[in-house]
Amino acid sequence: MGEPFGELKIDRSLRQKLLDLCHGQTILLVGDTGAGKSTLINSFFSMITGKYQQIAEARFGHQTVTKTLGKYVCQRADGVALTFVDTCGFIVSRVPEVVPDGGKVNFGVLLDALLSGTIRPETDLHRIIESLRKQNRAETPEEEERLREEAVRLLEAAKVKNEKRLEPNTVIVVVDAMFLPPKNYLKAVDEAVMKFSKKVCVVATREDLLRRKKDKGEKQKSKLNKVVKNGFSSPLLITKEPLLMSNYVPMADSQSEKDTEIDDQDYPLWKQELLVSTFEKLLQKP
Template sequence: MDNTEDSTVNRREEDCLTHVDGNNHDLTSDSSLPVQIKEIQMQMSDTVPVESKPRLDGKNLQTENAELLADIVRLCEISDPKNTEVILLLGKTGAGKSAIVNTIYNVLTGNYHKIAKQGAGKAQSVTMEVNRFDNCGISKQTLAAIKDETRRDTISTILPNLPHIIDCAGLGDENSPAIREILELLVGGYIPPDTLIEAMQEKQKELGVGSLKLIFPEASQALKVSKIVFVQSATDSMPKNLLECLTSVLRAMDRAKMKRKYTAEIFLVITKFDLVRDNNLSLKLSGDYEPYDEKDHLMLDIDQFKIFEKDLAYELNMIGALDMDTIRWISFTDRITEDNLCINFNALKFLRRMIEPSPTKNKFESLVLPFSKYIAIYIYMFVKNIRNAIQLALIVAIIVVVIGVLFMLLTARI
């Protein structure tokens, strides 16, 4: 991938997904791919119309998808299932978080099935709780539903190492101590799955902000978030308040250990890219659905979208995000259920990035001071404060003496 700004812009105009992390990921050539993975990708493209097979960097997108899947398999094989990545999908109501979960599941299994509830039309969001999908929502039971034996064997091999996805109920555009507390507990791994966001907010109103930390005092390493994906709809306004609240959480420090409390990476996914007028994108719609008309009020101009995309990335870069990824996303929905190479490409590249080890992880133990060291520090601080108090008392005494002498001299003259 070219890292220059001009080449990045050109690539954004041509691709369905843009990955900006400053890294060059070399993929193996098509000839080195396992035969079974090639067969899977061939089956994934059977129903795709010719016009929806754009070329990417001189390669057919089908080949690119096969390489991505092979890369995912290799990453899973070398990763530790005990340290599986935990992804938190965060965003406003109706941003398309649940549709992302369903799309990843569909791309991996080849079955269009809604494992995460998602709304349509005016009922844009029905997710009310914190939903957790272990291993991308694929279980040993759902493996049996995969019809193709080759695909089933491949997914079965990497299943324990696929990331866990937490789909959080949509939040409002708010930057408040209450939302901050919920975000801290989510990122820190304190809130168990199936907990209702609305119920937590009611507890905050009843008992006050800070009460949730008493209700959920223990963190679980299995729930601790390693990657945060902020999901933003291309048709919605930028939630600056919610972004500011998230960034304040990520800046929080553990003063005792002198480190950041949360080391999760942050990513930006812009959903509903199918509503952007892009001549390089062609989708096969399902059933009686018709393409949006060029004059449709829902459609966005590609140039307007790029400005919006840049503004969002700027907001997140301003918080000092060390690794920034911007992804243009199209989900499989009731409107788009047919297999599509462009959607598969987005999902596979996103999944590969989620599986890659986080650079924030290190082998060094956190600084934990022994009790004796704390005692020594407090004694030092106490002695220092006493010393400062004595110095202050001496200064005050000198001032009082000087004033007294001056007063006596003035009285004697009179």
């Protein structure tokens, strides 16, 4: 666990409620770069510990820090744990397909591997995704073939051998509330979760920014609700509308780099209540 940056005033009853929700689940987070996947994890651990934690490396400015498949475990005193699996940002519409031996290796195959738990923790996912993206810029058939073979080799090397699979129970699609996710991206996730019978939910970050924008924020929320509702047909969709989350540290419209100095007001009670409410819906017992 990362070093805490400062103390936070956490409501004890809300903290206990959050701890009580941990009952052995594994959650996979997917989404675009900068959507707030790592921030969601940090928000959870910050509330549990009462200290501002950055255990999952988050984005600063326009630079994503998460590049590997991260595993973060919150274990209660009785041994029951909740595990988060964090991924680097990738969107289906930006990842081309690779076709080795007549079989497609693309976003869908990568997502299948994540849902089945066959990719090892600490795998360099960023390198795999970049090898797929580079095919769009290949100038010759020979270069394209070389990049295709590299992607296949990296995916094969990333598979678990004798280790225990890190198979999730629930998939969280993390989106920035101020942007609408591509429809084909949601469709790909929908198909994958139905294939593997996983619960799924969309969490929209930066709810505090929606509040500040008032009428414009309400219109954006309505658009986002419609996109999510139409994007999934899985019977295991937890809620048809995205769950909202507000960051423990206020974020500017530009998502520019912020100072890491924390004060008690950076995590007011309403943000804590919103976080707990979100996880209450996410971590419903089967």
